[in-house]
Amino acid sequence: MKELNVEKITEAVKEMCIEANHFLSADMNKALCDAVDKEESPVGKKILDQLKENLKIAKEDMIPICQDTGMAVVFLSVGQDVHLTGGSLTDAVNEGVRRGYTEGYLRKSVVDDPIIRNNTKDNTPAVIHTEIVPGDRVEITLAPKGFGSENMSRVFMLKPADGIEGVKAAVLTAVKDAGPNACPPMVIGVGIGGTFEKCALLAKKALLRPAGKHSDIPYVKELEEELLEKINNTGIGPGGLGGRVTAFAVNVLTYPTHIAGLPVAVNICCHVNRHVTRVL
């Protein structure tokens, strides 16, 4: 059995917090560059150029891409042949977040209680999703999530009779309601099936798939393409100021569900769709 000291996880999480908030992944950079060519609105083009310039400044001057450096969402895939040593896994992840947000000059955006609302001053705790998988490796994905777009996300408990048309209507409703609030161009994560909480988790995971890569399931790929076209036909555009590029990608994940239900979750992300993955 492989042993892994959780201090290694702390160190990785710390570095990933800083990396994700200053350097956007290659797929998101490409999506932004492609959008400049596609955009017809002069204001839209101007906004997209500013966003490109923003990424350059963030990287060169080490200023976070967005001041909302997010709540740290951490996905852990822990191999069942790994023995974690040196303390609690949860504490190790939170310590990584604490160090990353403090040493990396990242904003502390977490409050200790949703009603009492005292800032924890170190951006902890993270939201941690742990999965036990075969093998002897630990895969960590860190996705700092900003709340401008998180606030516009929705869960719809549709009826089986609503079918795929119901799913399309739900996604479009969420996107139109979000409009300029979610910092378009957006990435739309959609989870279909499972239960109330499972579809929300699928929608969040869908945001991790590289922009431009489609589902392997033929009807889901078609759905992604059709939804992207429909979303871009809303005219919301970059910054919500009108234009042809409202979303970079629609990523859909599905899961088996109950005979009585059709849960659909729409997790909206802004153009700063941050995620970093490491394997230990």
Added chain:
Amino acid sequence: MDRHLKLPLSDNDIKSLRIGDYVYLDGVVYTARDAAHKRMSEALSKGEKLPVDLTGAVVYYMGPSPAREGRPIGSAGPTTASRMDKYAPALLDLGLKGMIGKGKRSDAVKDAIVRNGCVYFAAVGGAGALLSKAITEAEVVAYEDLGTEAIRRLTVKDFPVIVVIDKDGNDLYKEAIKEYGRE
């Protein structure tokens, strides 16, 4: 139309602004977001004075990331304005002239904008690194314990914004969608 304006805004400046105008602002703006608005609202309901005089001022809905050594501020882009909709009409009635944020506003806020002859600007959401370059000074002036949500006095130079709601209540978000929508 691209324009340069000095803060504070005069009534004539506001009268001349139309939705879609691209404006570069020079001068002082105050930051405030959710927690600072809640506290200001509580102060007003107790009959107390606000910690800063917002008469004629522009408020920027923003909570920055921490500044690195030698810089006035960290990343500094706008937050979603609608969360301040509950508080904004009272501040506009007290003399606040402008707001900078991103996203839609409620009808109550639009009514208060028209009633008082004010303006709502959007800055580009998610461009916090770029916008930080247009901020030359930053100082916490109230509610320091709120951390990023404290009220800050910022000096800005060529700070880029776009007029989204003008003094007549026109809304760029609604108009712009009509132009590029294909439904």
